[in-house]
Amino acid sequence: MSQTQATIPLFPPILARALRVVPLPPLSLSLTAYSRKIAKNHPGLFRRLGEFDHTPFVLDPTDLPFVICLDPNGGVPRVTVVRGKGEGAARISGPLAALIGLVHGAYDGDALFFSRDLVVEGDTGAALALRNAVDDAELDLAQEIASITGPLARPLHHIIEFTQRRTGVCLTRPDEAEAW
């Protein structure tokens, strides 16, 4: 068993079960708005995807009862949350905390992959491009959310607050000097 695996918190199963009945269309809309906000603040992220900027990705938090389908759509991203496997050219699966830690630069993608905390299927090149582009963007998901206003802001704030409080997943980018 790898060392990294032991340190990655899992989403509490009881809460995950509760999420099975959460209606998904509002979540999809919120995440689409959220991703567009990120695209606007970090145009380099989608530029860095290069030839994969229209490749459909499936992000599969294995401890949640749904998957997130991300279509970069040339920098005007669309996000759909679906139950089941979802469809895409490349799939990245792992605990929610690993996926988010990857985004925040708290984990190294290769290390997570070698330890099999992350599993990549389909177009490995596309998954790699997404990983590299996200790593360069130095995203702070909580900060991005804090800057969202309008009708969708409220449900998103709720989700983030709830997740952070109940799961121990750090949704704010750690100070890089202390990330390890």
Added chain:
Amino acid sequence: MVMEIVCPAGTPASLRAAVKAGAHTIYCGFNDETNARNFPGLNFDRTEMREGIAFAHSHVSKVLIAINTFPRAGDEGVWHRAVADAESCGADAVILADPGLLDYAACNHPHLRRHLSVQAAAANADIINYYAKVFDVKRVVLPRVLSVPEISAINAETEVETEVFVFGGLCVMAEGRCSLSSYATGLSPNMNGVCSPASHVEYHEDNGALDARLGGYTIHRVGQNEPAPYPTLCKGCFGAKDTTGHLFEDPVSLNAEQLIPQLQKAGVTALKIEGRQRSRSYVAQVVRNFRAAVDALEAGQPMPEGMLARLSEGQAMTTGAYKKTWR
């Protein structure tokens, strides 16, 4: 003098992370086939390079630009422009492998410092001195086929600075002399800047067992919870005669942390970390460790204990060719 830590940056964010973590020198490449880590989503456009170099210089770090693939016949202009742009972006040196490109750089950009890439596989003092004489090469990155005593012997016979790999991925083949990847996938380190490219990798998970294929060849099969190495050809699992296993190299990565004092005694100038494809957090972590190690050495303190195992492939480490028994 403190040994120089030369550290990889695949993205501007990694470059900044490396500088902040204490790297003396960063190496990186343009976002095209001119560099040997031409991976999707990696590397620097011209503006990013200029800004990255300015950032590094403002923190008294240096930047080397790797232009270390072999220019394609008929398209040498792409590589020539990369050399010219490296100079105008303010690079402290370029890292080159191709004799034709070295000749071009020496004739047309004489004031741009030239390092010899590991891709040139210059493995003895005769050829290193020849590169110095003909192309005025100031530093050579030694191929990962040499033992510490051999490195020491080379340094005794040359004025050219030597740089050696101390951490990260490990080529078992002489670098720049390998076309295993293009044989199986059509894409090679020398021509395309990629080895065992992700675009040709397929994983299949079946009841927890994971098969890894490269170009349709199954070269790994691991059980549930076993580490899953990337299917790099030379580290694949193969069969020959009655033996099945990692016939060329185990899925290990290089860690010569504990050999730093010996490498210093051997006359090595700079310690190189592999991994332009790794994340900024990886880069920062590795740099911090190695910076602490060389600072300790300089202060006469013992080497700090290694903390880097979990960052490596399959969580296994080797000192590679530095110890002669590796051969």
Added chain:
Amino acid sequence: MDLTVGPNQFFWSADRWTEFYDDLAALPVDRVVLGELVCSKRLPFFQDRIPDAISTLIDAGKEVALTSLALVTLKRERNQTAALAEMGVEIEINDLTGLPHLPDGANFSVGPLVNVYNEGTLAWLASKGATRICLPPELPLASVETLAKAGADHGVAIEVWGHGRLPLAISGRCYHARLHKRTKDNCQFACEDDPDGLDVRTMEDQPFLTMNGVQTLSDTYASAAHQIDALTQAGVSSLRLSPQSKGFTQLCDQYRQLLDGKISGADVADAICSIDKNIRLSDGFLTGDRGVDWSGKQPPAYQGS
């Protein structure tokens, strides 16, 4: 187009080695490169046979050159490389380490293990005295065409890998020794058991690579049988045949007849495969998507594997 026989890549006994070059004297080839390419430890076993082989071949009207080692690291290897220049025949350098040891102004040829990928490198080598370059097998036809033109401009004859298992990689580590759980220094010459290298198979038992001491080759035998017109048109002046333990006489005859327009590429391919059922062909580096691809028909045994 003429035929060059490249240096034997494998480890054969001294008697087998001598017999091979004696036979070669009678074959329709124009040029022979001999000597040790792969491992400096093998050379002492046949070193004293080299002068006789050279004179036999010269007497038979062949041009002869001596190869350098492909990877030079040890003092012994540097000395061996320096000593080549004193043998009195042309040197084929297969590691640039050969260059500083050549006498000033001496002409030399360049083997397929030197990275000549572009016109700049070709021109630079020509300025140092190169008169013949066998291109790296990895190059696609488009590069061959460009380099053949550049060769013509610089008075450099261009040769292309025509037949034989492809030299894909060279290492400091000996894989034969590793397989036998020995160190390289105590290898006990395990590679001698495999006169055409040792088959390396994938996890699905598919033939893939060939182990030859510190060298790794392809499983397939590359063959330019279907590329002769394109290579001729490009201005390539010679085709390199790499020695193999079986059927080499027949092979040389076949390629000679092919170059003379007497038989077809398909005839040659069939003849090669009839030598041994364990021979599979490739020409993908020249015209395919990847090196292992073959533009012709594989023998039935290969299909579906």
